[in-house]
Amino acid sequence: MMKKIAITTAMTLLAATAAADEITVMSWGGTYGQSQVEAYHKPFTARTGIKVVALDSDNPAIPIKAQVEAGNVTTNVADVEYADAIRLCDEGLLEPINPAILPHAPDGTPASEDFLPQGLSDCAVGSIVFSTIFAYDRTKFLDAKPQTIADFFDIQKFPGRRGIKKVPKAVLEMALMGDGVPADQVYAVLDTPEGVDRAFAKLDSIKKDIVWWEAGAQPPQLLADGEVAMTMAYNGRIFGAAVAEGKPFEIVWDGQVYEYNLFVIPKGAGKQEHALEFIKFATDTQRLADQAKWISYGPARKSSAGLVGRYQDGKTEMASHMPTNPDNMSNALGSSYEFWVDHEAELAERFSAWLSLS
Numbered sequence: 001m002m003k004k005i006a007i008t009t010a011m012t013l014l015a016a017t018a019a020a021d022e023i024t025v026m027s028w029g030g031t032y033g034q035s036q037v038e039a040y041h042k043p044f045t046a047r048t049g050i051k052v053v054a055l056d057s058d059n060p061a062i063p064i065k066a067q068v069e070a071g072n073v074t075t076n077v078a079d080v081e082y083a084d085a086i087r088l089c090d091e092g093l094l095e096p097i098n099p100a101i102l103p104h105a106p107d108g109t110p111a112s113e114d115f116l117p118q119g120l121s122d123c124a125v126g127s128i129v130f131s132t133i134f135a136y137d138r139t140k141f142l143d144a145k146p147q148t149i150a151d152f153f154d155i156q157k158f159p160g161r162r163g164i165k166k167v168p169k170a171v172l173e174m175a176l177m178g179d180g181v182p183a184d185q186v187y188a189v190l191d192t193p194e195g196v197d198r199a200f201a202k203l204d205s206i207k208k209d210i211v212w213w214e215a216g217a218q219p220p221q222l223l224a225d226g227e228v229a230m231t232m233a234y235n236g237r238i239f240g241a242a243v244a245e246g247k248p249f250e251i252v253w254d255g256q257v258y259e260y261n262l263f264v265i266p267k268g269a270g271k272q273e274h275a276l277e278f279i280k281f282a283t284d285t286q287r288l289a290d291q292a293k294w295i296s297y298g299p300a301r302k303s304s305a306g307l308v309g310r311y312q313d314g315k316t317e318m319a320s321h322m323p324t325n326p327d328n329m330s331n332a333l334g335s336s337y338e339f340w341v342d343h344e345a346e347l348a349e350r351f352s353a354w355l356s357l358s
Contacts, residue, residue, distance in 0.1 A: 022051040023076040023274045026063065028261075029056030030217045031240035035294035036079070040282040043290075047281070050274050058215045061088060064266050068093045073268045076275045079127070082118055082260040083169075083337040083344070089123035090341075095265040095272065096123055103284045105303035114285075116260075118337070119300040124262035125283050126300030128291065131258040131323035131332075132170040135238040136230040137223050138248040149255025149331070152230055153178040153206055160229025163222045164203075166212040168351040169340055170257040173333055174232065175202040177255040183333040191339065196347070200354055223249055239296040239321055243311060253328035259335035260300060296321035 025041070027033045033056055041052035055075065057063055061084035067073045080088070088094050099120050102111035112120065119126035134152045138145070146158055153175070155162075164171055173186050179202045181189050189195035203210075211228050213219055219233035220241035235256070241247040263279045265272060281287060288299035289307035296318060299305060308318050319325060323332070 021049060022053060023271055023278060024053045024055050024074065025077045025079070025278065026055040026057055026060045026075045027079040028060065028216060030237065031295055032216070032236055032297070035291050038294050039287055039291035044278055044281050048277065052278065064088065065093055068267045071268070073266045073270070075266055076269050076271050077278055078264050078266060079261050080124070080264055082262060082335070083340040085121055085124035085262045085264055086337050087341055088264065089121065093267050094123035095267055095269065097125055097265065097276070097279065101276065102280055105285050105301065107303070109303065114301050114303050116300055116302060118260050121262070124264045125279050126260045126262045127283055127288060128261050128297035128300060129258055129324055130261060130297045131235045131256040132174070132232055133235045133238070133251050133253060133256045134230055134232050135223065135249050135251045138250050140229045146230060146252055147254065148252070149174055149178045150180070153202060155206055155209055158229070161209045161211050161227065162206055163211050163213050163219050163228040163231025163233070165232055166214050168347045169344070170335065171232065172199040172347065173257050174255050175199040177331065177333065178202055183331050186333055187336050187339050196350065220247065220249065223247070235323055236295040236297050243313070243316055254331050256323060256328065256332045257335050258323045258332055292318050292322070298322040298324040
């Protein structure tokens with residue numbers, strides 16, 4: 001009996017030790033999540049011995065908020081969009097992160113100077129720049145091909161259903177650009193009642209042809225299944241389908257809305273020392289460049305750009321596929337976190353009401 005108790009006790013201690021050397025990182029899944037596993041999780045575990053458990057969510061900001069408010073935080077690190085990082089931080093739901101703890105660039109430049117604009121905030125550290133773009137199936141358009149955001153809304157010239165994310169963010173901006181508003185004027189227009197009406201009117205023009213999606217993996221699947229001829233999507237998802245899977249998909253960069261994803265630590269999360277070590281590791285110059293070998297999202301650090309090479313296939317140069325490539329930025333819009341922090345609630349309510357109308 002004493003031997004059995006000793007064995008049980010030893011197994012319990014081993015389990016507790018293993019749990020102590022383990023963190024949970026919540027992200028978005030799919031190709032993006034896999035890029036983090038390859039570029040961050042595996043090498044971090046190899047270096048530190050700390051196991052990283054990947055947890056997927058359609059939007060990590062939602063469960064993080066719920067966990068903190070319930071006082072039951074089971075996630076150590078989360079990957080969220082910039083507007084959510086600012087909002088959650090302002091609501092006191094995130095731990096502060098001092099940028100002074102982050103590694104310098106290889107040339108000694110402090111992290112505070114090396115990250116791109118919006119790459120750092122009081123509670124978050126940036127990893128990637130991604131874009132909401134639209135893409136089409138080349139086999140559906142053998143003659144004239146879509147070239148501008150206006151083409152996405154032109155059902156007569158380019159027939160077929162359209163995939164659109166079931167949220168107002170980025171969708172309203174792209175609707176205005178599709179209606180002729182230059183990128184640098186979008187938020188000035190959208191900040192007025194008339195501008196909001198104009199955006200919804202543009203969506204009205206294709207409403208009967210819209211197929212709504214909610215998770216990032218859905219748009220390439222909608223294209224592959226022939227459910228839509230064009231779809232708004234995250235650029236990395238389309239890149240993965242086109243390059244890794246050989247799908248006949250083409251990205252149109254005109255009218256793209258680009259923004260940041262950042263790592264945060266939920267308020268009250270355990271193992272904060274491990275969490276900070278993970279964030280420091282994952283957002284150093286080399287690791288951010290390494291992630292770009294797996295998905296076409298731009299690194300959030302300036303010093304990473306020159307280290308971005310080829311895709312994991314060893315053949316595809318990644319630079320031209322980045323949202324921030326100069327050739328892709330001629331009519332690009334940086335998402336305004338200030339605008340969405342101020343207006344998200346009211347526009348989400350308006351969007352929901354609009355969806356319910358026949």
